[in-house]
Amino acid sequence: MALPCGLGIGLKTVYVDAVLSATPGNLDFVEVHAENYLVDGGPFHRQLSAVRNKMALSLHGVSLSLGGSQDLDSQHLADLRQLIDRYQPAQFSEHLAWSTHEGHYLPDLLPLAYNDDTLARVCAHVDQAQEALGICLLLENPATYIAFEASEHAEADFLSEVVRQTGCGLLLDVSNAVVSCTNHQRDLHRYLQALPLHAVGQIHLAGFATEQDILGDVLLIDSHDAPIASEVWQAYEWVLARLGAVPTLIERDQDLPPFHTLMQEVRAAQGLLGQI
Amino acid sequence: MNPCALSNHLTKQGWVAALHRDVWALPSGICSANGSKVAQRFAVHRNNVLSACVQALVDTFPVTQSVVGDDFFKAMALAFAKQHLPRSRRMAFYGDGFAEFVHHFPPVLSLPYLSDLACLEMARVRAYHAADTPEDLPGSALTHLHAALIQPANLHRLSFTLQPSLTLIGSAWAVVSLWQAHQQDKGQRDDLLAALTLDSAEGAAVFRAGDAVICVPLALADLCLLQHLYAGQSLGQALEKASSWARDLDLTAPDMQQTLILLVQHQLITHLNDNPHLEI
Numbered sequence: 001m002a003l004p005c006g007l008g009i010g011l012k013t014v015y016v017d018a019v020l021s022a023t024p025g026n027l028d029f030v031e032v033h034a035e036n037y038l039v040d041g042g043p044f045h046r047q048l049s050a051v052r053n054k055m056a057l058s059l060h061g062v063s064l065s066l067g068g069s070q071d072l073d074s075q076h077l078a079d080l081r082q083l084i085d086r087y088q089p090a091q092f093s094e095h096l097a098w099s100t101h102e103g104h105y106l107p108d109l110l111p112l113a114y115n116d117d118t119l120a121r122v123c124a125h126v127d128q129a130q131e132a133l134g135i136c137l138l139l140e141n142p143a144t145y146i147a148f149e150a151s152e153h154a155e156a157d158f159l160s161e162v163v164r165q166t167g168c169g170l171l172l173d174v175s176n177a178v179v180s181c182t183n184h185q186r187d188l189h190r191y192l193q194a195l196p197l198h199a200v201g202q203i204h205l206a207g208f209a210t211e212q213d214i215l216g217d218v219l220l221i222d223s224h225d226a227p228i229a230s231e232v233w234q235a236y237e238w239v240l241a242r243l244g245a246v247p248t249l250i251e252r253d254q255d256l257p258p259f260h261t262l263m264q265e266v267r268a269a270q271g272l273l274g275q276i
Numbered sequence: 277m278n279p280c281a282l283s284n285h286l287t288k289q290g291w292v293a294a295l296h297r298d299v300w301a302l303p304s305g306i307c308s309a310n311g312s313k314v315a316q317r318f319a320v321h322r323n324n325v326l327s328a329c330v331q332a333l334v335d336t337f338p339v340t341q342s343v344v345g346d347d348f349f350k351a352m353a354l355a356f357a358k359q360h361l362p363r364s365r366r367m368a369f370y371g372d373g374f375a376e377f378v379h380h381f382p383p384v385l386s387l388p389y390l391s392d393l394a395c396l397e398m399a400r401v402r403a404y405h406a407a408d409t410p411e412d413l414p415g416s417a418l419t420h421l422h423a424a425l426i427q428p429a430n431l432h433r434l435s436f437t438l439q440p441s442l443t444l445i446g447s448a449w450a451v452v453s454l455w456q457a458h459q460q461d462k463g464q465r466d467d468l469l470a471a472l473t474l475d476s477a478e479g480a481a482v483f484r485a486g487d488a489v490i491c492v493p494l495a496l497a498d499l500c501l502l503q504h505l506y507a508g509q510s511l512g513q514a515l516e517k518a519s520s521w522a523r524d525l526d527l528t529a530p531d532m533q534q535t536l537i538l539l540v541q542h543q544l545i546t547h548l549n550d551n552p553h554l555e556i
Contacts, residue, residue: 035365035366035367036368038365038366039366039368039405040405040406040407040408040440041405041406041407041408041440042404042405042406042408042441042484042487043404043487044405045408046487063365068288069288076365098288100365101288101289101291101292102289102292103363104292104361104362104363105361105362105363105364105365106291106292106295106325106361106362107324107325107328107329107332107362107367108295108321108324108325108328110291110321113287113305145317145318145320145321146306146307146308146314146317146318147306147307147308147309148305148306148307149305149306149307150287150305183309183317184308184309185309185310186309213308213310213312213313213316213317214312214313214316215310215311215312217310217312219316219317219320221320
């Protein structure tokens with residue numbers, strides 16, 4: 001089952017009742033972080049089952065460590081497969097990032113150098129994940145703050161090559177694109193154009209925090225704790241004009257606003273999708 | 277491993293160290309587009325990692341935090357995070373080793389009950405996420421128990437499998453009352469805390485009922501009885517051991533009837549086993 005070409009929000013416990021009583025058509029799908037549901041039982045599973053009976057689900061992983069230098073954790077893949085079999089999500093997405101190393105889990109999405117070695121490794125990891133999970137994975141473009149001397153490829157070219165070699169899709173996080181392009185002083189539209197836009201299966205929109213670096217330049221932090229910024233809305237319109245309607249998620253993980261406030265952003269995005 | 281892959285691997289080792297240690301050097305090979313200092317940019321990741329760890333502990337230990345104050349708790353949580361990077365992606369359980377850490381954390385040695393309070397709070401999180409009990413099992417266990425009660429002579433032969441969400445808490449300190457006081461609004465809490473004798477051993481059963489996590493205070497001998505039952509001993513064996521233990525410590529004897537009522541009332545029995553070979 002494909003993800004409906006409409007709007008979704010990240011499901012949080014405080015939103016469950018409102019989501020369950022939402023008028024059909026106001027909200028088309030929800031997304032959950034897979035790792036939060038790697039628990040044996042209890043309210044999380046009961047709530048997710050109830051929501052899943054009502055609407056489509058996108059499962060979003062944050063710890064598979066596709067950009068790691070070590071093998072993927074086969075137990076984690078098995079756990080994810082169990083979740084996928086149980087909840088039948090329309091999509092499963094993960095990040096171009098790493099978060100595990102030598103038995104440690106680092107709760108962040110850490111960047112990697114873009115070179116032939118990392119390309120081969122990421123492609124092997126994506127192949128392995130798609131095989132183990134029985135699902136075409138969407139790979140999310142990262143929000144990054146630093147670059148690597150060892151990088152040989154532009155990020156968009158790297159992502160294009162992973163998509164080409166593995167057949168995975170792209171989760172286009174428009175906010176991440178704005179954050180990274182600002183932080184690395186790249187041209188946003190040139191970056192977006194170089195991405196494998198034909199493979200976009202879902203769009204993420206989120207808020208970020210604005211800081212200044214030591215030279216006084218803007219440093220954007222991908223914080224998911226604020227309303228979506230105007231630059232992100234503009235970039236979203238630019239993307240929709242080129243791609244047509246794409247399932248879109250309003251991603252909010254911190255400083256959660258009341259449901260009706262979050263739904264204002266959902267309606268704003270619905271308005272833009274509806275103009276396509 | 278080819279040289280490029282090895283360098284990639286070693287770079288990650290540098291990252292892991294720099295992301296959590298107190299004394300850290302920037303990992304090699306990183307840069308910024310505008311020539312700005314990379315330390316500030318790298319610090320975004322360090323902050324993400326450590327604040328996610330601290331937040332997981334804040335979410336797990338609200339009463340422990342309330343007892344020591346927000347700022348102190350966060351400093352203690354940060355000290356834990358720097359020593360214990362997560363080993364699992366299941367951040368809900370990141371607090372598993374925290375009570376042990378608190379027990380040995382020098383600044384809180386004057387609060388010897390704090391570690392047991394943290395144990396109780398961790399048991400609540402474990403109960404919240406524990407496996408569900410298949411719905412028909414408590415009912416059928418109840419039927420078996422009912423049948424057994426009709427022949428009380430055989431009651432001592434019974435042993436139980438108890439709900440997976442159940443944790444039995446025993447402490448030399450009044451941590452159950454302390455935790456309960458913190459569930460009240462401020463006025464009532466202050467009265468309860470003022471009347472609390474901390475230097476008083478307490479027990480509790482922590483488990484999930486529906487979506488709610490329940491904490492039922494237990495008399496010490498009943499706690500002992502339940503601990504033996506939890507370990508799989510028969511009612512007769514458990515009662516004998518708990519009674520003997522209570523006698524030695526000059527405590528009130530265990531109350532088998534109350535204990536069975538607790539187990540039945542909260543559907544804590546998932547399997548009931550008759551052991552006909554057992555004779556006392």
